Amino acid sequence: MALSNPFLTELAAAFGIAEEFWDWKGRLTEVTDETVIAILAAMDVDASDPERARAALDAFRQRPWTRLLPPCVVMERDAPRRVQVHLPHGNWVRVAVRLEEGGFRDIPQVPDDEPPRWVDGVLTGQASFELPADLPLGYHRLQATTEAGQSETTLVVSPSFLGFPASMGEKRAWGYASQLYSVASEDSWGVGDLLDLADLATWSATQQFAGFVLVNPLHAAQPQPPLEASPYLPASRRYVNPLYIRPELVPEYAELDDRARGRIAQIKTKLKKELSGEQLICRDQVWTAKIEALRVIYDHGLRPARRMAFNDFLRREGRALTQFATWSALVTRFGGDWREWPSELKRPSSPTVALFAEQHVDQIIFFTWLQWVADNQLRAAQSAAKDAGMRVGIMNDLAVGVGGSSAEAWTYGNLFADRISVGAPPDHFNQTGQDWAQAPWRPDRLDDLSYAPFRSMVAGILRHSGGIRVDHIMGLFRLWWIPDGMA
Template sequence: MALSDPHLAELAHAYGIATEFWDFKGRLTEVSAETVIAILAAMDVDATDPDKSTAALNAVQNQPWTRVLPPCVVVEQGRAEPLLVHLPHGDWVRVAVRLEDGGLRELTQLRHDVAPRELSGRLLGEASFELPADLPLGYHRLEAATADGEVDATLVVTPTFVGFPAALGDRRTWGYAVQLYSLTSAESWGLGDLGDLADLAVWAATQQYAGYLLVNPLHAAEPTAPIEASPYLPMSRRFVNPVYLRPELVPEYAELGADARRRIRDLKRKLRDRIRDNDLIERRPIWKAKLKALRVIFDAGMRPARRMAFNDFLRREGRGLTQFATWSALVAEYGQDFREWPAKLRRPSSPEVAAFAAKHHERIVFFAWLQFLAAEQLRAAQSAARTAGMKLGIMSDLAVGVSGRSAEAWTYGNLFADGIGVGAPPDPFNQLGQDWGQSPWRPDRLAELSYAP
């Protein structure tokens, strides 16, 4: 069905939904009304008939008038921008910016002749203030003082251009694109790891004079086997996939007793015997063997200095790591899709999740420790690359989203649009288009949280 309802098209634009695109043959293609209605429904907007789309359009157009400040304002440094403020018609208001460093900048009110608007029996006015071009980069606070009290909101000042890395100077450089999982060696466990990455970086820098290595996304996958083969469908983009760890590079490995070291060597030998003649990467047995080896190392404990470093890592990563490690422990207990867990465990803030975390504290610490090791080995690989002379070192690709059963979907469930997926329109290689199996973020709800997730 064609997009004939003008209110539906305007409603789509109000929610940032494109209503047309140029296809790979150069034709302007209109998005169908059914598609627009489905996307709006995923954002909790009912536009199933003209009356409902008109009502929804009025609601979204009136929404800014119902609050003094927007939930979050994003501006580019170097550009003066107007800030619209709403309050009862005729009331006074003062607006200032509280800078990250604690400083205060009063804003200048601009002439702004806009008729007041009546909503729910209240006559509301709109005022405009100038956000100056010289605000420093950072996350600041907008503070509005009115006759009814004080209101604040987040102000984000972003760079217009982040520039090029200083290490490049005025010269270009080149490098290798590498799928890390395929970069196996005699030392790794049948799948390329962060030790292999460091070795390749040193070789590429010293023998080929490469300036960087670009690797596939290293995002976290499932914490238990089987794990997703595609690095572009992760469980979290914030954390690293510990399948890329090399157990022998963990400092505590060198301090293990003879028995424990023999157990790990046996795990590796049996794994390599099993996968030796297979041309495919056997992620499931590889991760099962590595997980057992890493558990042996974890159970041996840490020296006080290492324990302090781990505790510093936990503090630095904060609540995000705790939630990810808790989700990992829940996956190990209840399965890989949180949507199939007991209902009371599907929200990270529930009392039942807190009770589970208390009961399974050691397992949660183990999964957090894996991230500590991953950060450590990735940092060591980058250090090896830069020390060997690479201008940029190691760069990682980034997935556009996460799986619908991911840790991020569990943590931020209401920030994702249900019932629709991220993908791409038809192209010469995929003439039916692509579905990447990922739920998109909801921009409106991200704004409410100042885009923090």
């Protein structure tokens, strides 16, 4: 049967919640009221009874009228897009686009027959403006100027179609898929690393004429044993797991004195003995040894030119990296699940977190340095792949999500849906369905943030790779949300 009341049905449609789906046996399955209500509750919408559902629907319809501009506007190039502006009825408004590469474009107003309505005691009107189809691709700023002042929002102009890259020529490329942690050479530390990746890419290109090497997600994990074994349940998808760093490849390693280099050799020799005869990958032991060795290199310091390069990296990554490094330092002190930390540490903006950061500056800088080193070694691996003749090079894998205990969940907080995990419905592969224990992003909050977390994540992954594999790519269009207790 359909949902029990029309307000709940309209709310589900407004928030992109499907009322039914076709199961793996070809049967049309309807979603229950309880499931829809729970999913809406995870997005701060109370639809627990018909009256509350009606009030929530009214609030949803009214919301655009409370803003001068939408929180974000997305359009495809080559197709015009209308944007509605809301302001006190009778007031004038001008709209323009401030282009990413510089300059402005005035946007023409077009007829709009929508009558004004009362919003919070103010008679509010709607004006429509048509964005032209020839705006350049990019992230621009849409500005609205009224007699009361100016407001602006993000305007994203995306391509309508991604064709075959010209750099690929006329032929498709083939390549190897590799779980990097398993590709450990004699010289690595018990886990395949970024130098092993460079060597694998070079061999694949020169000996096998491969066009790419696809690796498992290299996303960052928590920096405290026990390390998460699955690369598909990371702590952050924007940053790289320092487990894949080759210590001897860090330029400052060559500058160490005999005592420091001897210390690193001792750490590595001891690790090799511990791993002798092991049939499984021992991430915890490798991480413990490698982080100790990397600390020795870090303590050596940087020459002026390298210091400038490190500072440039810090400026590029900005506050996001500082927050990730702060989370990393907190994990080493309070454990891997921030939800179990003292309450005053559960928000990155809290004064207690700021005080902790002041008291642990060096440790936080160390974690940012690890990301810089990993970034440099990943760039070197991609350069080696391209220099060896690969048309694509390294192809990174993007996991579908992160766990609720992750750095992303701590950093972005209410961007994630509360008491929801992502999975898959029953199918031939798993007839009881799947719960991946991953917290989903809220689409409405992503829109409010102009999709900045998603944009920075993808930019980080593609910075030093020739391609990307998106795990469960349908997740860009739909996700199977599972409310707590309803699996």
